[in-house]
Structure formats: C-alpha cells, structure tokens
Amino acid sequence: MKKMLLALTLAFAANFANAQDKKKDSIPPNGWTKDGNIQLLFNQSAFNKEWKGGGTSSVSGNLTLNYDLNYRMNDFTWDNKLLANYGLTKTKDDEFTRKTSDRIEFNSIAGKQLTDSNWYYSYFFNFRSQIAKGYEYSEDTDTGETIRTETTHFFSPAYLQTGPGMMWKKNDNFMFNIAPATARFIFVDDVFTSGVDYVDGDYFGVDQGKSSRFEFGASISALATFEILENVNMENSINLYSNYLDNPGNIDIDYLMNMEMTINRYLSANLLFQAIYDDNAVGAFQIREVFGLGINYKI
Template structure:
C-alpha cells in the first residue's frame, strides 16, 4: 500500500512539473518552478593496503523542487526536498542508509506592509523507508532491529503567522500559534513493538501526539563565490503545553560547488535537537561528486 501511495505521489509530482513546463512560455503566468535532481557517488577500494580499510560503494539521490505563485498581494511558496542514500561495504551483512528524508514546506502570504505579509504555513517531514538499529548476536554475526518507517515518525506542523520576505534568497516566518502533530504506527508503541512507553514522544498504545507552541523558520541562500552557493534552512519549535524551555532545532546546510552544468561537488549537513526523538544532538553529513539535472 505504501509503495502505491509513493507511486501516486511521484506521478502527481511529474504531472505538476510537466504542467509548469508547459506554461513557461506564457508570460502572463503567475507560477514559477525550478527543480534539480542530483546523484552523488563515492567508492573506496583497497588491495593489500597495510594501513587497513574496507571496500565500499555508496550512492545518494537528492531532489530539490520549488513552486512559487505571485499575484497582486498574494504569494504562495512551496518547496519539496527528498534525499535517499545507501552504502554497501564488503564485509557487512546489510546495506545501510546514509540518508533518508522527505520534506514539504508551504507558505501562503498576503501582503501586510513593506516586506511583511500575513502568513499561513505547513511543514511535513518523514522518511521514505524502514530504519534499523544494528548490533551483534551471541555468535558475533551482525543483526538489525526495525526502529522506524515511512510515517513512523511523521511530523505535520502548521499555523498562522507573519512572513518577512526580502527576496527569493531570504525568508523569515514567525508563527506563535502553531500546531504540531507527530504520527507513528501503533506497532512501535504496542507490546509487540516498541515497549519503552514513549516513541518519539508518542505514549504507549497511541499513534499520535499533539503539541501547541511557537514556530520560527529562516531560509537564507548566498553565493560564497563564483559557482559556489550555500543554502541555509533553520526551523525552531517550542511546545507551550510542556517543557517550554526545550526548543526543537532543525538546521540544514547545503553547499553546491559547480564544476559545469552537469557536474558538481555537494556537501549536505544537518543537525537536529529533539528530546522526544533522542536526548542529544543528531548530525548527518553527506559529501560527494554529483551528477545534476535541472528542470
């Protein structure tokens, strides 16, 4: 069922992309779209290497698509980001993920004054495939335990606020009355699944957690030098209902160093602090040479 849903979502995305491509020639269109697909590759191979090492091969897929609408005092900015990566090492029993992310951001704005607009935003985040915790059995063989999946967890955050938009490269949204829903499959919170009593903040035998609080987001993109750009995305959330001082932080940095139209060196870094998921700082870094296609 999940594969069917993903397939329909992908087909819907292609339909939107094609529709937008068809309207590019129409100078009266209020829609603008821009997207890029990247494939990153990394390989290490050793033979009689006395310093040690293990043969490995990894690949990452990245999708970044933006769709914008502007007419009179209204704007509607949408951004879809997806990434997925695997690594295979010679002596490992399983392929392991190096990246897994699916995120949609949408902000509707109605001009208030100057560069400020009244806004309504929506943010959705989840992962694409199952996630595992790896370990060893009594014989030293590698084993894995399923820990996460598509929509387990899934986060839906939305609310009214104020949007400051200097230009396409600098946007700040402040939403002091934001609802946040955390979805999980109750398998992980039941006796047959996750038995710790709390799974990403969702209580035992439940499948959803509701929070109400303050949300702030910043998008800032700059050109460091010729053919080198850095995209910064920062999301902050504080729950009014409990532990207000515990601010959830999600920061992403994407640096692209273009070699030519189709080749680039890409660096992606993400840092997350969310004590409902893990009481500590989570970090992720992906670096490699990419093959890019813009549309």
C-alpha cells in the first residue's frame, strides 16, 4: 500500500509541477463564475455466430457530470464542485445489466486570503455516495443460474467530511488544502449491519446494529488541472485521510484522473482512472478505468 501511495503522490506532484510550468497565473474577477460539462461515453462490441476468435457482444454507457460554481470577492473565495457518474454494461449472455460506475460527490471550500499570499484560512465540506443499488454476483450450485445480492444503495455508504484548515491556492486550477482537525461520518443502512452473524466493522467500519460511524483525523486534498497538449486536458484530484481514533497509520486514499481529448465542440475521447484505498471497505486498492468516445454538452 505504501508503494502505491508513494507512486500516486509522485505522479500527482509531477503533474502539478508540469501544470505550474504550463499555466499562467490568472485571478478570476469578483462575483460568481460557473463552468460545467455533461458527457456520455459509449462502448460497443459485436460478434456474429460464425466468429471463432472468442468474445461476447456487449454494449455499455457512462454518463458524467462535472460542474463548478465559484465565488470570489477580493480576499474571500468559495469554490464548489459537483461530480457525478453512472455507467451500465450489458453483455449478450448475461441476464443482468451491471453497473460499471456509480458515484456522486460534492466538494465545497471557503477561504480567507492571508495578505499578499497564496495561503488562505479555509473551511471545507465533502460529501460522497452513490446513486443506485450495488450487487454481488454468484452462481447457484444447484441450477447454475446467476444470483445477485444487494450490498449497497444510495446513502449506504455515504461519507461526510468537514473541518477547518489552511489552503494554498494558485488559481482555480491549482490548490491543496490541509485540515488537521477533520470530522468524518460514515452513514449506512442498518439493514446491512443487523444480522446476528454480523461482525463489528465488516460493513464499511460500522458496528453491529448501527447506521453510522464517527471518525476524527487529518485530511489533505489537492487539485491540479492543466493542458497536456492542444485539446488534451487532464484533471487530477487526490484526497488523503488519517483517522486519529483508529489505526492512524492506515491512510485512506482517493485519487481521480480525468483526461479529455477534444475532437470538436460536441465529441471527445475520454479516459478516467480512479484508485481508492479504504481498509474499512476492503484491505486492498480498488481500481476503476473507463475509456470511450464522449458526447459533450456544455452547461
């Protein structure tokens, strides 16, 4: 885990340094600014019955929303970002349509600038959950049929983090925030923790019969957005969290990279990569990668 954390940190630092070289300083005007994009990624493969090379016909789609609403008034800033994505895939021989992506996240951070400095006193709020039900799939040993068991749904789990800190902000594209006194709440549906055989902490760290877990620790988050090549933009974000109350050495990691390669006003190719480490969920890295042709709509 430490090697993976080091690799992600070094990659983010390299991207951040590269971005510093390529982006000019820009101070947005006072008042509200907004920017957003809705994108539909589409993937499809098809094989006729005579095809002998192996493969299964499938179709998949992924809908993504990325919206920024920011406010500035002299030495005060308030940045808000809404992220959402939802993806499904259907293969020919599978009776179920399966999720490939499901995430909703809201970030808000307010800052009061120190005189003639890129540093700000800050206070942040972060909320993460999912949109639809999640399932685990298994096979019935008697019939051979696929069985699906619900394991998650909206607000189960849900994460809420908030706390004061210090933010370094070059502009809207480059910033990091350090919050050494962060409260974190994990919310779940107690239907998943109420079984007689349930072991405390097995479901996202929540104890038997409970619907929430409270943690107190330190949070570090960073954002770097820049242009790699003409019409090729990359947005990187990373969030680190250490819980003082339980195994502070186990650092939760959430890294997200979104690369958009613009074809024209409405079409783009998109690569999304995400790596999550949270030992309350599973003691290993969760990796997600999505690539496809995107249809864009500016909002």
